[in-house]
Amino acid sequence: MPVKPLALLALLAAGCSAPAPSFTAALTSPTDVVLSWPNDGAGHRVDYANAPDGPWTTLGFLPPHTTSYHHPDLIPETPFYYREQPFSGPVSAETTPGAPAAPDATRLHAVASGDTVTFTWAGHSPDEAGFLLEIRRPGAPEFAPVEVTDPGATTCALSLLPGEERSAYRLRALHYGPLSPVVHQTTGKER
The missing domain is CATH 2.60.40.10 (Immunoglobulins)
Known part of the structure; x- marks a missing residue:
């Protein structure tokens, strides 16, 4: 009415x-x-x-x-x-470059080479819109988004900025x- x-x-x-x-x-x-x-x-x-x-x-x-x-x-x-x-999106995995790899296949792996870190993970979210890689820089209280991948991706490379060498990273399956x-x-x- x-x-x-x-x-x-x-x-x-x-x-x-x-x-x-x-x-x-x-x-x-x-x-x-x-x-x-x-x-x-x-x-x-x-x-x-x-x-x-x-x-x-x-x-x-x-x-x-x-x-x-x-x-x-x-x-x-x-x-x-x-x-x-x-x-x-829930946090799928966390890592710090140089940390030992865990036996869990879904864990985020990071390999540093010079000023580049290459991340790999096992795809495990069939309906994601991509993956969101987040960084927590040394001394920072929280993680911040740093890279977004396409759906189905299982790797990405990130160039480090000065001061990011000992940063921690985490990965989220992204849902909008x-x-x-x-x-x-x-x-x-x-x-």
């Missing part, structure tokens, strides 16, 4: 309102956009495009409990469209949630 206009006005006057949007984009300067969403405990992939239907470029995979992303120094007077998608609605901001004139 449709709500009559007077009844709707009474609801609004009583403090009821439309739900707040769950994914927003705000200009914080003429050329900076901050994206925000509620803390749902998941990680989030953030994408942007310059047209509402793409093509889309991934800005980043953000760790669980992250609720915003700063997209800085954008082209002035340009439309930017954004979407986000939650992701999850629904895409958010697309939000939009047009940057202003540069000052």
